[in-house]
Each structure stands twice: as C-alpha cells, then as structure tokens.
Amino acid sequence: MQTLSKNQQIIFDLIDKSPEPMKAYSILHNVQKKGIKAPLQVYRALDKLVEIGKIHKIESRNAFIACHNSSCQVSKATAFSICEICEKVTEISSASLSKYLTNFKDKDGMKYSKYNLEFFGLCKKCR
Amino acid sequence: MQTLSKNQQIIFDLIDKSPEPMKAYSILHNVQKKGIKAPLQVYRALDKLVEIGKIHKIESRNAFIACHNSSCQVSKATAFSICEICEKVTEISSASLSKYLTNFKDKDGMKYSKYNLEFFGLCKKCR
DNA sequence: TTACATAATGTTATATTATAACAATTTAAT
DNA sequence: ATTAAATTGTTATAATATAACATTATGTAA
Numbered sequence: 001m002q003t004l005s006k007n008q009q010i011i012f013d014l015i016d017k018s019p020e021p022m023k024a025y026s027i028l029h030n031v032q033k034k035g036i037k038a039p040l041q042v043y044r045a046l047d048k049l050v051e052i053g054k055i056h057k058i059e060s061r062n063a064f065i066a067c068h069n070s071s072c073q074v075s076k077a078t079a080f081s082i083c084e085i086c087e088k089v090t091e092i093s094s095a096s097l098s099k100y101l102t103n104f105k106d107k108d109g110m111k112y113s114k115y116n117l118e119f120f121g122l123c124k125k126c127r
Numbered sequence: 128m129q130t131l132s133k134n135q136q137i138i139f140d141l142i143d144k145s146p147e148p149m150k151a152y153s154i155l156h157n158v159q160k161k162g163i164k165a166p167l168q169v170y171r172a173l174d175k176l177v178e179i180g181k182i183h184k185i186e187s188r189n190a191f192i193a194c195h196n197s198s199c200q201v202s203k204a205t206a207f208s209i210c211e212i213c214e215k216v217t218e219i220s221s222a223s224l225s226k227y228l229t230n231f232k233d234k235d236g237m238k239y240s241k242y243n244l245e246f247f248g249l250c251k252k253c254r
Numbered sequence: 255t256t257a258c259a260t261a262a263t264g265t266t267a268t269a270t271t272a273t274a275a276c277a278a279t280t281t282a283a284t
Numbered sequence: 285a286t287t288a289a290a291t292t293g294t295t296a297t298a299a300t301a302t303a304a305c306a307t308t309a310t311g312t313a314a
Binding site for chain 1: 186187208211217219221224227228231233234235237238239240241242243244245246247248249250251
C-alpha cells in the first residue's frame with residue numbers, strides 16, 4: 001500500500017467520491033480550487049493512479065473510476081459493465097470470469113499479461 | 128451486405144489494406160488525394176463503418192481495423208489481442224470465448240447486449 | 255415519375271483529450 | 285549530507301472528435 005503524493009491524493013479522493021466515472025477536464029475543474037491548475041498535472045496523477053491500480057480508465061468513455069476490487073492491486077485484469085443510457089459503470093469482480101480470461105490462450109497459444117473487458121447494456125434502473 | 132457510399136468505400140478500402148490499425152488523422156492524410164478533405168468526413172464514414180460492422184475501433188489505441196471475422200456483421204462481440212511492443216492487433220475469433228462472454232451474467236443477473244475485450248501481451252515476433 | 259424521407263456530403267469552426275519540453279522542488283534511500 | 289528518483293509547476297501545442305448549417309444524392313412508395 002503505497003502513499004500517494006499531494007496531487008495524486010487530491011485527485012484520487014475526488015474520483016473515489018464520484019458515483020460515476022470522471023473525465024480528465026472535469027477533474028481539472030474540480031481541483032482548481034486546490035491549486036491544480038494545468039491538464040498535465042491531472043494527467044500525470046491519473047497515469048500514476050492507473051499504474052498502481054488505484055483507479056481504472058474506462059477506455060470507451062475516456063473516463064476514470066476508483067478501483068473497488070480489493071484484490072486488484074495492479075490493473076492487469078479489468079472488467080466493467082456500462083449502461084448505455086445512464087452511463088453508470090460498475091466494476092465486475094467475478095472469480096470465474098477472471099479465471100477464464102486470465103487463462104485464455106489464442107490459437108497460436110499466445111498468453112496475455114493483461115486484459116480489459118467492457119460490457120454494454122442497460123442497468124436495472126434503465127431497463 | 129449493404130453497399131457503401133463513396134467516402135465509406137474509400138476509407139474502408141484503405142483500412143482493409145492496412146496491416147495495422149489506422150488512426151483517424153492518418154486516414155485523413157491518406158485520402159486527401161481522393162477528395163476527402165475534412166476530419167468530419169472521415170469520422171462520419173468511420174462511425175457508419177463501425178455501426179455496420181465493417182470495421183472495429185480499438186478503444187485503447189483510438190484506431191480502426193477492418194473486421195476479418197465473417198460471422199460478425201455487427202460489432203456486438205469483439206475481442207482483440209494487442210502487442211504492447213509492435214502494436215500489432217489481431218481480431219480473436221474463438222467460439223468458446225464468444226460463447227462464454229455472450230452468456231455471461233453478472234451478480235445481479237444483468238445480461239449484456241454487447242462487449243469489447245482487449246488482451247495485451249507480446250506477439251510471437253516480439254517475444 | 256414525382257414527391258418525400260433518409261442518408262450522405264461539404265465546409266468552417268470549435269470542443270475535447272492528451273502530450274512535449276523544460277525548470278524547479280520534494281522525497282526517499284544510501 | 286548526498287544523490288537519484290519522483291513529483292511538481294508552467295507554457296505551449298499536438299491529437300482526437302464533434303457542432304452547426306447548407307447542399308446533394310439515394311431509396312421508396314404513391
């Protein structure tokens with residue numbers, strides 16, 4: 001459990017409190033009062049937080065959410081469900097899914113060091 | 128099998144011939160001699176081609192490849208392997224994988240209408 | 255074949271997302 | 285204390301993507 005730097009902590013706290021994925025420039029607007037003024041300061045903190053697994057990037061949305069999967073110290077095996085109406089995103093933690101994908105080998109026998117899976121559909125509320 | 132419009136055909140042909148995923152502005156540069164001058168013309172064609180399943184977007188790379196999976200008329204179930212060194216991308220067509228993911232239900236019993244999976248690792252050459 | 259709706263095009267401007275380059279400061283480990 | 289590594293601050297700019305509006309082409313049904 002590594003300690004975060006000032007900017008990293010500010011930005012992680014914001015993302016962690018957010019009920020939905022946050023975009024970089026929305027993060028920027030929200031932390032300007034705390035002295036973080038430039039996009040690069042945000043992106044650097046985001047890069048680091050992703051690297052150490054505290055947050056994940058939702059690639060199809062260019063947005064970031066806090067990791068709520070205690071077992072994933074590093075973002076090497078991620079799966080999300082995304083509601084196409086309300087854009088709610090939930091991290092999926094399914095042992096059988098992660099086992100299946102971690103062990104998946106393609107035709108050439110290639111094994112992978114990392115994966116990211118995004119499911120799309122309608123959440124309970126929106127159905 | 129629907130016929131493509133002029134711009135769609137030009138852009139599809141380019142992507143289809145490319146051995147690697149192409150980015151939108153690289154596509155733009157390559158079709159300017161054919162009269163496609165503006166980013167929006169490219170993005171509109173890309174949107175349509177994705178919609179009808181002729182190409183796929185590699186979300187983690189903001190790039191596009193032609194679909195080489197004859198069974199996927201529409202891009203509702205996609206899986207790719209991505210080499211982290213040479214950036215080669217291959218579409219995975221595994222019946223067992225697609226069956227597993229298509230039938231996957233999360234804890235709430237939510238079933239999904241679509242998914243996209245990206246595996247990362249090293250390809251044969253780069254290993 | 256005319257009318258009508260739908261899809262595609264062309265164009266300019268602008269919004270959004272992300273990184274380059276350089277200097278200074280802080281932190282952590284010897 | 286010294287030094288390397290990480291982090292910060294700052295300005296500028298690159299890369300990715302969409303808004304808004306006018307026009308033209310295509311398909312379909314009376």
